[in-house]
Amino acid sequence: MTDNAPVSRTPVSLLGAGAMGTALARAWLAAGHPVTVWNRTPARARALAADGATVAAGAADAVAANRLVIACLLDDASVGEALDGVGLTGRDLVNLTTGTPAQGRERAAWATARGARYLDAGIMAVPPMIGVADSGAYVLYSGSAALFEEHRDTLAVPAGTRYVGTDPGFAALHDVALLSAMNGMFAGVAHAFALIRREDVAPGAFAPLLVSWLTAMAPAAHQAADQLESGDYRKGVVSNLAMQVAGNATLLRTAEEQGVSAELLRPYLDLMARRLADGHGDEDGTGVIELLDLRRARPAA
Known part of the structure; x- marks a missing residue:
């Protein structure tokens, strides 16, 4: 006999x-999970009733309704309130509220003292990616391993799940x-487009070159990780720091010629120059x- 009882x-x-909470709620509802929702502005929660959600009159009512409680609010202070x-x-x-590592650890201690298990999380997605197969969306989780394993599915x-450790931060x-x-990459992209924008170079034609170049350079992160773990910044060097700093003059001169501010580049280039001045020209960046x-040890004055 086949058991046709619903799962x-x-x-x-x-x-x-909000936008993210609504996307999350609809994904769970579409997958058959009963959802009880509360929002400080009731109209937003009521909009989910048409999708099958139960609207709670208050946060306490929502918490009382189910064992698994998901918070997706504005900030850490909003969670406490x-x-x-x-x-x-x-x-x-x-x-799932965006916060800092210290806030995650403090909120974990706060929750544990109140008799709850706790997971902190970071959502690596925007709302349109939530609930969409192969969108690349995932959520980072840390804290109670037992909680994560029980509710993993x-x-x-x-969105996909990535558990990164028991430390809630x-x-x-x-x-x-x-x-x-990501922001560093966006800064580089903005500078690149600023350099070409007053020339006869179509941004749409330049963009594929930019994307392919950034994609080709991204694996450099693996080499940086290897150097950090070994403590040897000269390991596998192709273009050493002395060569890179010498080349940086061309970047700055071109920005000047194009009438483009170098303020997005200068902080990083200045760090490279300082490292070179400290005698590390044969290293990588x-x-x-x-x-x-x-927090590194500083020499005595």
Whole structure:
């Protein structure tokens, strides 16, 4: 005999129905998960009722409805305000709200003291990517390994999952590190387009060249990681720091000739020059990381 009984899906309580929260809720609802939603502005939560969500009158009601509670709010302070005085004993709190590593660790201690298991998270996606197969969206999780393993399938419905460790601050740390790299890339892209924009060079024709070049250069991150782990910044060097710094003069001169500010480039180029002045010309550029570490030992004055 074939059991045709419907598969039971883990119910979810969602705090926050902004653009990201709404996308998450719809993904879970589409997959058959009962969703109870609360939002500070009730109209946003009520909009999800048409998709099958149960709208809670308050955050406490949403938390009481289900064991698995997802927070996707504006910031860490909003999480504290929404859950102030709300009983969390026996609840599994997954915090998808963007925050810092320190906030993740503090919120984990706060939740544990109130009897909840806790996962912090960082969403590596924008709302249109949520619930879309092969969109590349994923969420970083850190904190309770037991909570993650128990709810892994449910958490994987809106986006892929990446568990990065038991330290609750690691999800935010990975999130911000990746976003920082992204912003550096965007800065380079902006400078590149600024250089060509007043010439007879179509941005649409230039863009494929830019994308292919950045794609080709991206694996340099693996070499940087290898050098950091070995402590040898001369390992596998192709273009040493002395050569790179010499070439940087051309970048600055071209910006000047094109009437483009070099303010997006100068901080990094200045770090390279400082590292070279310290006698590291035979290294790769990875050594500039030493100059960014504010906690490194400094020589006595």
